[in-house]
């Protein structure tokens with residue numbers, strides 16, 4: 219039998235209390251680059267966390283390269299990494315090297331091996347001089363890059379990006395895109411901003427927890443047109459039930 223490839227989402231649903239937040243959805247994301255676009259509150263972060271195996275599906279299953287990301291956590295941390303919108307939610311150690319070593323230790327590597335891989339990764343990114351830097355003293359863009367380096371040190375086959383460029387200026391964004399393009403992982407990029415997905419050809423539109431459309435770049439035009447129509451309304455006034 220051929221090994222399973224890509225991301226398979228089957229009957230995935232998630233609710234918070236009585237309130238359905240996502241799904242049920244079924245998808246096959248072959249990669250290498252998948253874009254998911256949706257409005258605020260459409261369920262993007264929930265989907266990102268489910269894909270990375272950080273929260274338990276209410277119903278259904280997610281398999282990435284055949285690994286059930288919730289059931290098999292050990293295999294999952296070798297298969298999928300996630301970058302959050304806010305690096306402050308990811309960085310917990312006082313120095314760059316310690317931050318990078320942590321995930322590798324979680325993968326079961328020895329101290330010496332984890333340290334060596336972290337140092338090698340810093341060399342690959344041209345950032346060896348960062349190893350003893352204080353993480354608190356990094357700029358927002360530098361914190362994003364540290365998170366990317368820390369996750370790439372773990373050599374995931376897939377990287378889930380949850381609005382990774384929100385709040386970054388144009389040069390910082392361009393530099394991060396360059397690093398991402400060269401990182402070698404397959405990517406699921408989840409965002410509210412269609413401009414982030416101009417180079418993506420497998421696109422999905424997430425709307426109120428459901429997949430509203432699937433397609434190529436034309437999907438971004440439809441999404442933008444709908445967003446402009448929504449902008450003419452006052453749906454911010456509606457509170458979630």
Ligand SMILES: Nc1ncnc2c1ncn2[C@@H]1O[C@H](COP(=O)(O)OP(=O)(O)OP(=O)(O)O)[C@@H](O)[C@H]1O
Pocket residue numbers: 234239256257258259260261262263264265410458
């Ligand atoms: N802890 C929570 N309690 C209640 N409702 C929640 C909670 N977390 C998320 N939700 C609701 O679930 C829905 C999906 O949230 P999610 O954060 O996944 O959306 P999103 O598309 O990432 O939003 P944004 O773009 O604003 O970050 C939203 O309607 C949100 O209000």
